[in-house]
Amino acid sequence: MIAAFTYCRMEFKRACRIFPIFMAGAIVLAVLLGTIALLAGKVLYGETALGRIQTGVVLPENDRAARQALSMLSSMDSVESICDFRYITEEEGIKGLKQGKLSALLLIPKDFIQSIMDGTNRQITVVLPENPGIEARVMREMTEAGTRTLKSAQAGIYAADAWCIREGKRELIPQTEADLNRIYLKYAMDREIYFRKNRISAAGDMTAGEHFGICFLVMFLILGGIPLSGFFRQGKTIFYKKLKMSGIGEGTSTAVQILALSCVYGAALAVLGALGGFFFPSIWASLQGLTLPGLWGIFLTAMAASAIIVAVYELCGSRMAGMIALFWGSIVMMFLAGGILPSAFLPEALKKLGEFMPAAYMIDGMEKAVFSGWGIKETGRMAGLILISWGIAAAGRKSHG
Secondary structure (H helix, E strand, C coil), X not given: CHHHHHHHHHHHHHHHHHHHHHHHHHHHHHHHHHHHHHHHHHHHHCCCCCCXXXXXXXXXXXXXXXXXXXHHHHCCHHHHCCEEEEXXXXXXXXXXXXXXXXXXXXXXXXXXXXXXXXXXXXXCEEECCCCCCHHHHHHHHHHHHHHHHHHHHHHHHHHHHHHHHHCCCHHHHHHHHHHHHHHHHHHHHCCHHHHHHCCCCCCCCCCHHHHHHHHHHHHHHHHCCCCCHHHCCCCHHXXXXXXXXXCCCHHXXXXXXXXXXXXXHHHHHHHHHHHHHHHCHHHHHHHHCCCHHHHHHXXXXXXXXXXXXXXXXXXXXXXXXXXXXXXXXXHHHHHHCCCCCCHHHCCHHHHHHHCCCHHHHHHHHHHHHHHHCCCHHHHHHHHHHHHHHHHHHHHHHHHHC
């Protein structure tokens, strides 16, 4: 017990000695990551993020009703602001898609408007290029949203007709349909009201600044292991054999290192928080709102990062290999977890894979700790990350010994 306490005190002294060097590297790292976060926000929410959607429309011959309907659709504010419709033949449309001149092609079926009125609902075929860009994806989302709106309107009208028939008031059907059509058209035409009331963010319920601020903290915790490389010994095999002879096993020595690094991170976050609050009052306002569970959550997240760093260095066996693994590993994890590009922009397969990344759990936990309240679920996740990383690091240390 005395030997374990002495070793613990020695590791904490080493951590204190390396703290100034770590802070110098941490400040440089913080500036770099902050710049990346700001640039990412500009790219995602800049005015030039989305170009106009060039859309080809193929109409059936002599179908004036369909042309009038498309003309009305193109005049809607939410469509006119991003879409350019061109009436062309199907051959011209396919050629335009292949040449990249069109983002989408709409094939309007014969008697399209009549099919809506009689309930048969002939579908518009939307043709997208083989490798659709963001404009084509936005077009797909708009058409799917329009389909859902039309289905809701028709369901409402059919339900009202069924009620009138059941109650024996068939004479009210024409007036009921006219009233419902007027209500649905009012909301369909003035789609800008949705954008005035609800701001849609690729980062979820948070603002872009809050999202990238949290991602900055998590990436800082993981990449902070690079300037901390001096904490991991050279010639450690003999040292750990001596510890084992003194009754200090791999599990105990690994746990002590994780705890020592966690305290270094705690002090570093306190310093960076004070500096950030001094230069940016909004950060200081967020820090003042932290609760005791929130502070505990931040420390547990830092401890999870410390455990991952110790595990990486133990598995790699050398400082240089550990630094390289931390750098590339953190980049890949943060990308898949939505820390570099929000997961809303990632393919579905990568998005599902990113949900199981340690960085994803750390981002979610840090968000809860800072903004919405730390809970049992987050505590369990961080404890699991710490225990798994501790076990891997202890096994790696034993194999080297």
